[in-house]
Amino acid sequence: MSDVGLFGPDSVTWKLHREPILMLGGLRSLYLQALHPRAVAGVAQNSGYRADPWGRLSRTSAYVATVIYGSTAEVEQASSRLRRLHAKMTAVDPRTGETFRIDEPDLLRWVHVTEVESFLTTATRAGLRLTPDEVDRYYTEQLKAAELVGLDPATVPSTAAEVAAYYEDIRPELGMTRDTAETALFLTVPPVPDTWGPRALRLGLTLGPTRWAYLGIAGTAVALLPPWARRLYGGLGWPTTDMTADLSIRGLRLLLSTVLATLPRRYRDSSMRQAALARAQTAAA
Known part of the structure; x- marks a missing residue:
């Protein structure tokens, strides 16, 4: 009980991931990951995200929450299941026709780095204050998450400077493909699931204020991308875009904080975080 x-x-x-705004960081990471031709081909050819996007999002979120807040046994069980699943999957590079495993270290490293960098960048640009030492500590702590998916921690960037150098080195391998464009469009305009109610309600969600609100969130996620990534998508790398994104993400964080402050305490944190805090209190007793 104290694990x-x-x-x-x-x-x-734990300091970073208590921020609800990290949901938008997850969306940013997906836009970024889609710029790697082999990585996005692996997802397109193996994932059922088009048929069940919200289910896949839920499963991915549950895995991340387990890694961050789960007990040692829960983390090992979830990561072992993920490694077994990935070990069975292959894909075909649409540019070369080569068949490759989706658990290749280069691909796992790309997904890991873009995910943790997106979480960190989103939180800090939203206003969370971290010292340079804390930023590096976060990257170093996340080596544990990298090891869970099968990476050698020694091969994974573990500081802000190393992440910046990694992005600089990998940029020649990135670009737009058909899979990239289709994934980005899907992320920007996802379908409303049939399980969300009658057709009239789904139509309202598709065309009404909810859809426009989501488009604003997706637009902010894209604007938070590095300028070089926005240019690959055909967008602008201007500093004014970064300024607008900062204003938007800070406003969203403030809105989330205001709404959550009106809720009972038990609803402000996920069940995984509440369980982890309870175990931490037991350990400190």
Whole structure:
């Protein structure tokens, strides 16, 4: 009952991931990941995200929450299941016709780096204050998450400077493909599931204020991308875009904080975080 898992209450990871705005960081990471031709081909050819996008999002979110807040046993069980699943999957590179495993270290490293960098960038640009040392500590702590998916921690960037150098080195491998364009469009205009209610309600969600609100969130996620990534998507790399994105993300964080402050305490944190905090209190007793 006192097992706090991989990180614990004194970690930068727990400090960062208590921020609800990180949901938008996850969306940013998907736009970024789609710029790697092999990575996005692997997802397109193996994932059922088009048929069940919200189910896949839920499963991915549950895995991330387990890694951050789960007990050691829960983390090992979830990561072992993920590694077994990935080990069975292959895809075909649409540019070369080569068949490749989706658990190749280069692809796993790309997904890991873009995910943790997106979480960190989104939170700090939304207004979370972290010192340079805390930023590096977060990247170093996340080496544990990288190891869970099968990566050698020694091969994974573990500081802000190393992440910047990694992006600089990998940029020649990135670009727009058909899979990239289709994935980005899907992320921007996802379908409303049949399970969300009658056709009239789904139509309202598709065309009404909810859809426009989501488009604003997706637009902010794209604007938060590095300028070089926005240019690959055909967008602008201007500093004014970054300024607008910062204003938008800070406003969203403030709105989320205001709404959550009106809710009972038990609804402000996920069940995984509440369980982790309870175990941490037991460990400290």
